[in-house]
Amino acid sequence: MSIKLQRVGLIAARDYKAAITSRAFLIGLLVMPVMLLLFFVLVPRILNSRSPQVIGEVAVIDTTGKVGAELARALLPAEIARRRAVEAEETPLKAASASAPAGASGSPIPNMTLVQIPPTTDIDTYKHWLIQSPDTSPRHLAIVVVQPDAVTRRPGAPTFGSYALYTSSKLDEGTEATLRNTVRGALITTRLRADGIDPDSMATVQQVFQPDAVVVNPAGDRSAARGFARVLPFACGMLLFIGVLTGGQLLLTSTVEEKSNRVIEVLLAAVSPLELMYGKLLGQLALGMTMTVVYLVMSLYALAQLSLSGLLDPMLIVYVLAFYVVTYLVFGSMMLTIGAAVNQMAEAQALMPPVIILLAGGYSLSGFIGQAPNSAFSVAMSFIPPANTFAMIARVASSAPPPAWEVWTTLLISVVTAMLVVWFAAKVFKVALLMHGRPPSFATLIRWARSA
């Protein structure tokens, strides 16, 4: 039985045109950039802007009698701000990644006043100081109990003593982290002074600004921004995921609609079931490809604006598109099979979870694999369909990409997988298109494939 490419093209063109001019697609196209904007830019700002500055008292029971003064100085808001600025300069990547709302450095600087408590105070009695009614002012934030050997070691002891920390149940993580850093800094400064060392000199000695590594390879040296390298596998995985999910969902929806509004038999009067299936697959493939290309162009524009476009290997774009095609064919065919087998979208929901789990599972690997691209797990996952495309694109996009033969092997495995899934889908599609009534189970789908 011959397939007429002209008919396949006509079906693909109609489906593509119908989908790309639909309001749903245009809204869907804008959803991802809007979500990214919300997630990475607006949400942290909104969360931070809504976090009020923490103002309250910190009690210290200084059994050494030496730390209190330094701690009072270190807790001043101006001093906390200075330390954060130095830390950001020394480790820009850490500072960037800590822009999440929970990060200590991203939160407002707390205004903590130190209250010195006599060293003989019994902490078990005094700790009730932290229990207040909510509207009491000033707030009691924490009690720091500095141990007697925190500045001067006991004879023969290999380490210094430390401190105990008691906090109010209302103290947030960011303020607690700031307090811990401050106490640590105060202890170190006091110990250095006790040993006759100038803390400022020591800080200066310890200050080393971290440069970006320059990766040297045959194609030329390139600067490796670690943050960029960390985000790239995740972003590539997301491109695959969004493109495949959008194309697959539209494929499922259009097939269910054609079946439920009975236009399918009109179409089958003009084309064969296989021509119809290939046409639909191609139409939505083109649609998902359009979406992926739009996002790629937007990403490249954003990189150019940040002067980071030189960090992107052009071959990565080729691989993203190639892996998109094979991933779409695998998952799109699965969704097409489900669309052909059911009569309504509600029935499709019962068969969709395994497909979505496979797809989302593959995508969720991107982040892990990007961190350890050449681990045994990462290499193994690169060859196990259907998650292999996500695994490999994450490795290709990582700072230590695999050799080309591995990429091509993954591509070959994916092509074979796609062919098998498309073959199975074609068998079910032929039988299921005109089936109405109770939605089939997976066992029924397999029986249909056998009978076709």
Place this chain on the structure above:
Amino acid sequence: MTAALEIAGIRKTFGDTVAIEALDLTIPAGAIYGLIGPSGAGKTTTIRMIMSILFPDRGSISVFGQGSALEAKDRIGYLPEERGSYRKMTVGAFLTYLGCLKGRTRAQAFGRADRLLGRLGLPDVQARKCEELSKGMLQRVQFVASIINEPDLLILDEPFGGLDPMSVRLLKEIIAEEHERGATIIFSTHVMAHAEELCEQIVMIHKGRKVLDEPIAGLRRRYDTRRILLEPLDPAANLLALQSLPCAEAVKLNDSGCDVRLREGTDPGDAVRAIAGLVAPARIELARIRLEDVFISLVGGSGAHESQEALRTHLQGLSSTGAAA
């Protein structure tokens, strides 16, 4: 004459249900065939197998000498029983799309759609969306879709369901024109009156088996009802007197007159003259064969639990439903 369609020994099952069993059928090119039978007889399944939408478990189907309809889809027009359209598409785009799928250029498809829509009383719907049309209008659009490619084989599955009498008449005219053009037409219906009116040959299917395949003219000869219907000029005339005629086997009175059953071997012409000589007629005619009667005579007695009357009631119910529709 070459065959437009040849079906040899096809069988189709759905699970444990046998939908079609041992069906043979040859339809010559240019013929107009009626495929009749009650709902669930297997007509639509047969048509779907002809169209290669379903595939037989056994047997073969050849369309215009090709191994399957898939090789000849551009030459076939099909109006399925379950008709649909793309709701958001305009009528013009929908018909042009289907025309292009059947090998026509956009201009050809658009032009023919325009002419046919005009014929069917829908001259201004090309730019309207399918969802904006009434059910009857959409049905006429779907009929246009089935003949957009000037098919050599036109298969119509219950084409008149849901149409008003004017639209039914227009469709019948166009079907006749397509036949005159040379198209082979297969017409499936459970409304036997439509089949009687349109078809040259009748194929009856019952419970998946072919029970009749004969020209209408032959049926009329073979299933001669040997009855004369008389409506007397004088309503008070003594109709029972007709029983004295040698040609009359029985006289059955009805509201408008009577129904005279003729004896075996009687010449209908002589009988008409004899009856008219005895009772002056306002109207006298030979009763025409009804496919419904033929069908019942063929299959009515075969079912252990299905009496002839029950089957007749079923068929009459279907016919009246179809006619009302």
